[in-house]
Amino acid sequence: AQSVTQPDIHITVSEGASLELRCNYSYGATPYLFWYVQSPGQGLQLLLKYFSGDTLVQGIKGFEAEFKRSQSSFNLRKPSVHWSDAAEYFCAVGGLIQGAQKLVFGQGTRLTINP
Amino acid sequence: DVKVTQSSRYLVKRTGEKVFLECVQDMDHENMFWYRQDPGLGLRLIYFSYDVKMKEKGDIPEGYSVSREKKERFSLILESASTNQTSMYLCASSFLDKTQGYTFGSGTRLTVV
Numbered sequence: 001a002q003s004v005t006q007p008d009i010h011i012t013v014s015e016g017a018s019l020e021l022r023c024n025y026s027y028g029a030t031p032y033l034f035w036y037v038q039s040p041g042q043g044l045q046l047l048l049k050y051f052s053g054d055t056l057v058q059g060i061k062g063f064e065a066e067f068k069r070s071q072s073s074f075n076l077r078k079p080s081v082h083w084s085d086a087a088e089y090f091c092a093v094g095g096l097i098q099g100a101q102k103l104v105f106g107q108g109t110r111l112t113i114n115p
Numbered sequence: 116d117v118k119v120t121q122s123s124r125y126l127v128k129r130t131g132e133k134v135f136l137e138c139v140q141d142m143d144h145e146n147m148f149w150y151r152q153d154p155g156l157g158l159r160l161i162y163f164s165y166d167v168k169m170k171e172k173g174d175i176p177e178g179y180s181v182s183r184e185k186k187e188r189f190s191l192i193l194e195s196a197s198t199n200q201t202s203m204y205l206c207a208s209s210f211l212d213k214t215q216g217y218t219f220g221s222g223t224r225l226t227v228v
Contacts, residue, residue: 036216108158
């Protein structure tokens with residue numbers, strides 16, 4: 001069955017530090033992978049996506065993610081975080097699930113930024 | 116700007132009430148979804164629809180039903196609200212094209228007392 005694992009429930013980093021959020025997926029075919037961000041009290045916003053081509057993808061707000069098939073991973077990175085990056089981040093894998101194109105989400109990683 | 120609009124941001128209902136959560140999208144998306152979000156559990160799919168009048172159960176459909184009479188509108192119905200349905204409810208929509216991802220609404224925080 002398709003699944004997504006985000007090993008870190010909560011991460012704290014200092015403003016200006018680099019960030020890496022981990023995501024591992026399980027999917028039988030070529031995956032479609034997404035990262036979403038959710039600010040407090042808001043819906044989810046798409047940060048970036050991968051479905052083919054270059055395995056390093058660029059997204060909004062200075063984020064990037066690298067697809068590594070051998071490790072079944074799609075980790076999210078940012079070179080220097082800002083206080084406004086404090087939010088919850090969700091990784092998702094998309095594909096044909098129960099006969100329809102759907103996304104399966106990880107449990108999320110909450111990011112706290114220290115000033 | 117494309118939008119998924121959920122009719123209420125906050126809702127308080129009594130146990131046993133019938134509750135309607137409305138979602139409207141203006142992007143001509145074929146697919147629409149209802150999720151609930153709870154701390155530590157992430158997003159769990161309740162129901163989805165890939166066409167008007169079509170619906171499919173997600174992972175946790177018990178206690179819920181849905182209606183999609185028009186392409187742009189997808190309603191979630193709690194037939195008899197219970198306290199364990201207190202949660203954040205998120206609506207999303209997407210094209211059939213699986214590469215596009217979802218567009219989410221801002222969510223409805225439902226409290227059942």
